[in-house]
Amino acid sequence: MHRRNALRMIGGTSLVGLAGCTGLFETRSARAPPLPENRPDAVYYPTHYEGMKMPGMKEQSGYKCALTYSYAHRFWLMKPNGITKVDIQPDDSVHLMPIVWDAETGIIPPDINPQVEITRGGESVDQFAPWPMLSQPMGFHFGDNAQLQGDGTYTVDVSIGGPSTRRTGSLAENQGNATFSFDFEFSESALNEISYTDIPEDKEGTKGAVELMDMQMLPSSQVPTPEALSGDVRVTATSGDAKFVVTVLDDASRFGGDSNQRYLAVSPRTPHNRTMLPMMSLSGELRRNGASVFDGILQATIDPELQYHYGAVVSDVQSGDEFTITVESPPQTARHEGYETAFVNMPELQLSL
């Protein structure tokens, strides 16, 4: 028999065992209240936000990994023609988030998709590759709802492989494979200690965002402010409520060009929180005096200074050049509440540099 069914039938102390019981049902409904009406096609204040806990942190092969969790969440997956809502399932116990970052730079690489395996007493409990996700309080992270079997000690193994996005500088050297193993002492009462903050009805659904959580010891998935961004920052513009900052670096040598060429970089980020926006297909055309001088893809790249961005090597950038950015695919990351209607329809940007 299905082990989970067995647990359910003997009605143990697990969360699963209680599924359907009135008290829990109410709690869960409260954690997935009705969505605000008339959500804008922009970043908006969600109905509520939640804290998280961190059972542990490990370091290996040039990476650090923190295991974090919160309440099971509803979220949305991206499609070319819209989004798919993922509801909390009765068996979901927690939202599990393994945060992996480069130990030297503190950069969270969105191209390394961790694999999670949860066991208890050597028996497999759940295994999955968490989704790349955007959340207002957590920023960019990998996460998914996990199905545990009640209170107890679990082993959570987080495995990572090699990168799949172009990297520069010291990041290029970090190709490591690693497995981080955590003891995860789970109890429903500890879960229920995690903060749950309701957002007043008159504020939810209006434009704006909950601030990033203050996560001591954890790095941030923010990209630099326009002022702090390397190079000659030329322009900032908005598409689909995402901010695009365009900067020009004098020396393209670390991006596959040479020192006489320029590197034209585009750094998209969420409004309000400056969270990086990875997993887009961006292309650009640079025109001078009516003629095209560059027309091609802007390649996703992780650089220690620019961090996650999209860019291309060009021979030169002159004052008055016209630069068109086309978003062929918006960020394919899953979205938590408040981000699912933004960065979906993203019209092209026509900029003067």
Added chain:
Amino acid sequence: MKSAVAIGGATAFSACLGREEVDVPTGPDDLSSHPERQHAWNDVLPTDDHGNVVAPRHRVLLYLNYRHRGQRTEEDRAMTETALEGVEHAYQRSGNGLLMTMSYSRAYFDRLDGALPQSVDLPRPEALAPFEDPELDTPDAVVHLASNHAQVVLGTEEALKGNQSVLNGVDQPDASLTDVFEVVDRRTGFIGDGLPTENADDAEGVPADKVPEDAPLFMGFKSGFEKNQASEDRITIQSGPFASGTTQHISKLQLNLNQWYNQDDRWQREAKMFCPYHAENDVIEGTGDNLGDSSKIDDCGPTTETAREMGVVGHAQKSAAVRENDQPLILRRDFDSTDGGQAGLHFLALQREIGDFVKTREAMNGTDVAEQSAVGQRNNNGILQYIRTESRGNYLVPPRSLRALPPVNPSSDRQEVGDASS
């Protein structure tokens, strides 16, 4: 109740005999009509209305280690051949009877003196994606048993282990495979309409109510379309002492069906298994039987285009890139599994060279599109999100006349083999 094939053993076999009321035809006394290609199964398997070969429904893989420490001995070779012939006398060579291959790993050949001929490409197994860390299987040999009847694979296994003096009414030899080999692993599974839902309770995390009742595989879609399979000719080694043989790759994949069925929607499943074009244009009905004899990947467009413009590429779409003379390079004989209480897939593929498999698998990684588009390392990258590779192994399926403990390079001692099999 756990399926009999997954459990195995004498009790499961007799339970099956009682339950499956079938008369399995016996094999011939004279086995000389059995083809030299062990993998020549298609001629004796039925086809569906579209001309697709219907794969045998029940499977057992026995992983074997040669008990003898040194070079192979003639006595062991003869015993192995006798044991294999015993079950061939008992069951007709067909889908309703028994289909079987005996294969050998690089680890087996490495223990023998000498080197494999140039005409055989059999590297040691390795990880085939930057994001996987599989166990590398190194048994000496693997027997693949296949039949539409559970009792046939179970009975064969029992006979090969020396536990059946009579099989299907046919006397079995004293020699058994387990006199020569130790069974170090046993993997089982099934493929065919309705079997995934029948077996859903044996595995954790199978949303039994979501897997279509008539689906042949856990992920809900048909595979193995005639036009997406290499022919048996294409996968056969053409020259050298192992001509008429083939190579075999077996990986054990764990499936995440929770994300696949409870989080993704039908559009996403179609786009990721086939391609976004199919999802967008409602090309696939149900499990995809309406596709006929191909997955219609010509309509999908190039992966680079859908990766850039739609942010997603399909599994079948990626495979379209790996063709030679418009034919795929590998012949899939994979099947689902509930081994270890996990929903899984034993991806068994035959190809002329292991290199053909590596090329095909590399295309599945979608490394190029992940680097140049919104498609992630796993996210929206075919079905990589839902699959974890647990183990990989490479094997040579020698021609039938060399299936019992083959020498490493028969050309140097072909006479011996000729004498032995005459």
